Amino acid sequence: MKNNLTVIKPVAIKAFSALSTCGMGNKALYQSLADNQSQLAPLSLFSISFPAFVGEIKQPLLDIREQLAEYNCRNARVALTALNDAEGGVRAAVETAKDRYGAHRIGVIIGTSTSGLYETESAYGVLLETGDMPDDFHFVTEHAYQATARFVQLELGLTGVCYAISTACSSGAKAIAAGQRLINGGLCDAVIVGGVDTLCRLTLRGFRSLELVSNQPCTPMDKNRNGISIGEAAGLLVLEKCGADNADAMKVLAVGESSDAHHMSTPHPEGKGAVLAMKNALQLAGLKADKIDYLNLHATATKINDSVEGRAVFSVFGDSVPCSGTKGITGHTLGAAGALETIIALTALQQQFIPGTQGLQELDDECQCQVIQFPLQTKNMQIAMSNSFGFGGNNASVIVAL
């Protein structure tokens, strides 16, 4: 390849927080992972004409303040609730960075697949009935892809670089990549990155049309897996340039990216793009494959995705790296998955444990990589990887370190 990859500088993770069906904050997430407890349940947010288990956020969401009312949608409220999670400390870390570097030096890069589409769907009901969109419909500040990123920027009083990345299910991982580059390139001193995606009708019915939605809680890597369970989440991380005062923070080492160049919704049969993303990540981090202590799989629980990923992982790592897929607990949170599962990888390092693969009963015969079924306590784990692969053959693998 012409675009040579040389080893890049890590960036420090000052704070991170996840809001998902597991609840608010990193402890709640860890608890579900440690208990290997599926949080998937029948959909309650809206009604659909087929059975679907989803990873729905059940707890109350914070309200958007009056001045930012035109940004008010479920996606922004989920982002705000995660931002204000005191235990994760994302907001406090941004405030500290703001004092230190200035509001213009802090970027906001948020991945999402559908942004505020949920509210737009309701607006279309009004449109079709009356011929007009309802008065409180705000396309650019709710539905458009950057809406949640801009909301976060305004909520935090930041004035620097701000955009959304929307590459389907790799969005959250690619936002981390963009944040690391902005810091390493000297364009920002700190960046709030992550993914925020919320349940909506179009996504559920769309995946149903592709015959990819399971009518039971999903069972990643299982022999009898039959499709995904969709979830929703916000995963936010504050990245900062490395220095003496954050030397003990966990780090993003690198994010490897690639394209399948094969099909819009089906992965390359040999996992060519997936292999390339993982290899690029290792190369950018300056690591040999045997340095990875844990791999959080994309593992959506569709027949083809899991078998292709299993093959791809085996070709890079053999069977030596413990892997697990956690979507049986959280659901597939789409544009947030890359961020949420990077946080799961960070939690694994912090707690020195390997999450299980909830729902897995009998491993697919074809799968040769080392899939962990039940959570394991371990020690000396230093480095973890998280895979995210999306529509359009868009792939990203994130490497983080303790």
Add this chain to the structure above:
Amino acid sequence: MNQLYIKSAAVCCPDSKVLAAFNLQGSDIDKSLIPAGMRRRTSVTTRIAITAAKLACVQADVGTQNLASIFASLGGEIQVTDALCRLLPDKNELLSPTQFHNSVHNTTAGYWSILNQCQAPATAIAAADDTFAMGLIEVWAQLQQSSGERLLVCYDELWPQYLTPPIGKIAFACAFVLSAEPDQSIGAITLPQVSQQKEQALQADWVKLTKAAPAAAVIPLLLALQHKQPCIVPLNIKVPIWTSLLEV
């Protein structure tokens, strides 16, 4: 890196009056650039973006198979999304699987990578009125990390006017091949920065067009390149105005 070098710039705008009004060179959708099978499956937004992208790559004489790309659009596949949203109020309506996977923001990026058998990373970003400026920033950061060239495509198609008029009254796409190296460049810009410029100081016809066609934010840069005129170019139309200094 002090400057971003521009190797080529190409416009696709099906409305030739728009091009004439600004004395811009540009093309309609070029069917010969997209194979028939793919053409049938893709929207106007993807076709204008791919036309501009192909033309920019030809102009720059750069291979597309290893070229990483950045697709920047405010609304992306808005017509596909609109068509699907119109079906949703009826709970029993079946969605088309092809339409569904074609509704993602990185649809154009996906088809571009398939068309060119390109496994290099492709990304799809959005930043409302700042989409062009943020696209340049993403390219800049990518080139700081690893050298070579990048393809930046800015585009938005015709939108249903009940969404947020006047956005989408005009379809417009523009593509650039950009590099950290000066060889064979037609100009170079500095890192986009927030300026003190006021909206009133911007050229009124351009502002009007850009309100209807977000990707037309590229026009001051295109015109300055065309006239070989070093200047400070605005990259968006609403304060804060992002600007770059162009050298030619």
